Amino acid sequence: MNSIKEMIKRIRFLHRVYKILRGKIRRVKLIYPLFIKVNPPISYFVKPYQANKKITLEITYDCNIKCYNCNRLCRQAPSKTCMSAEQVERFINESNRYSIIWNEINVCGGESTLNYELFDILNLLLLYRKKHSSKTTITLYTNGFGKAAKTALKKIPSNIRISNSLKTKQVYKFHPVNIAPIDSFFYKYADFSLGCPMITICGIGLTPYGYYPCPMAGSIDRVFGFNLGKKNLSNLDESFVNVNKKLCQYCGAFRFSRLTKKEKISLSWEKALYNYNENVPVLDLY
Ligand code: SF4
Numbered sequence: 001m002n003s004i005k006e007m008i009k010r011i012r013f014l015h016r017v018y019k020i021l022r023g024k025i026r027r028v029k030l031i032y033p034l035f036i037k038v039n040p041p042i043s044y045f046v047k048p049y050q051a052n053k054k055i056t057l058e059i060t061y062d063c064n065i066k067c068y069n070c071n072r073l074c075r076q077a078p079s080k081t082c083m084s085a086e087q088v089e090r091f092i093n094e095s096n097r098y099s100i101i102w103n104e105i106n107v108c109g110g111e112s113t114l115n116y117e118l119f120d121i122l123n124l125l126l127l128y129r130k131k132h133s134s135k136t137t138i139t140l141y142t143n144g145f146g147k148a149a150k151t152a153l154k155k156i157p158s159n160i161r162i163s164n165s166l167k168t169k170q171v172y173k174f175h176p177v178n179i180a181p182i183d184s185f186f187y188k189y190a191d192f193s194l195g196c197p198m199i200t201i202c203g204i205g206l207t208p209y210g211y212y213p214c215p216m217a218g219s220i221d222r223v224f225g226f227n228l229g230k231k232n233l234s235n236l237d238e239s240f241v242n243v244n245k246k247l248c249q250y251c252g253a254f255r256f257s258r259l260t261k262k263e264k265i266s267l268s269w270e271k272a273l274y275n276y277n278e279n280v281p282v283l284d285l286y
C-alpha cells in the first residue's frame with residue numbers, strides 16, 4: 001500500500017516538473033525569434049527578412065474606429081492623408097518597368113474604403129493583373145464598420161478578395177506598437193537592420209510617401225518625420241537595411257510582447273506623438 005502511495009507521489013512530482021519545463025520551453029520558443037536572434041552574437045548570422053514579392057498599399061491613414069494600439073497609428077496620430085489613383089498608376093508603371101510580378105497586392109489602411117478614389121485604384125490594379133500578372137492575388141482589407149464601408153463593400157468587384165475584420169469597437173487585443181525597443185535595456189544592442197517577420201507577412205509597404213520595408217515602417221516615419229520613403233522601386237532590399245536600422249528601433253513589433261487591450265506608450269513615443277500633435281511632419285510625396 002505504502003509503495004503505491006510513494007509511486008503516485010513520484011509520478012505527481014515528475015508531472016509537475018514536466019509542466020514547468022514545458023512552460024519554459026514554450027517561452028524560449030516565443031522569445032527566441034524576437035529577442036535572442038536579433039542580439040549579438042547570434043544576429044551576425046541572421047539574414048534580414050524578405051518581402052517575397054508581396055506589397056501592401058497604404059491607401060489612407062484615415063479610420064472610422066481608432067483602436068487602441070493601432071499599428072498604423074490612426075488613433076495615436078490621426079491623419080486624413082490618402083494615396084491617389086495617380087500614385088497607384090505610377091506604382092504599376094514602375095512594376096512593369098522593372099518586370100516585377102507581384103504574388104500579392106494588399107490594399108490596406110487605415111480604413112481602405114475611406115479613400116476617395118478607391119474604385120479608380122481597384123480598377124487600375126485589376127487592369128494591371130489582366131495585362132501583366134494574371135496570378136497576382138489582390139486583397140482589400142477593411143474593418144467593415146459603418147454604413148459608408150458597408151455600402152462600398154457591396155460594390156467591390158467580385159474578382160478582388162475582401163478581408164473583413166468586422167470590427168465594432170475601439171478595444172481589441174493588439175501588440176503594444178508604441179513601446180519602442182530602443183527604450184528597453186534588452187534591445188540596446190539589437191541589430192535593427194534585420195527587420196522582423198512582419199516584412200514577410202505584409203510585404204513591402206507603399207505609402208503616399210514612398211516605399212518602406214513594411215507598412216508599419218511608413219506609419220512610424222510619418223510620425224517621427226525622418227522622411228525615409230523610397231521613391232523608386234529598384235534595389236529596394238539593399239536600401240531598406242538603413243531604413244530598418246532607423247525605424248525598427250521605435251517599433252513595438254520588433255520586441256517580444258504580449259497582446260494587450262491597454263494603450264501602452266514608451267518615452268520615445270511620448271515625445272514623438274507630442275511633437276506630431278504640435279506640428280505634423282511634412283514628408284515628400286511618392
Ligand atoms: S480598424 Fe484597423 S486601421 Fe482602424 S484604428 Fe483599428 S486597427 Fe487601426
Ligand code: SF4
Pocket residue numbers: 195196197198199213214215216217220244247248251252253254
Ligand atoms: S517597422 Fe516594425 S513591423 Fe516593420 S520591420 Fe521594423 S519592426 Fe517589423
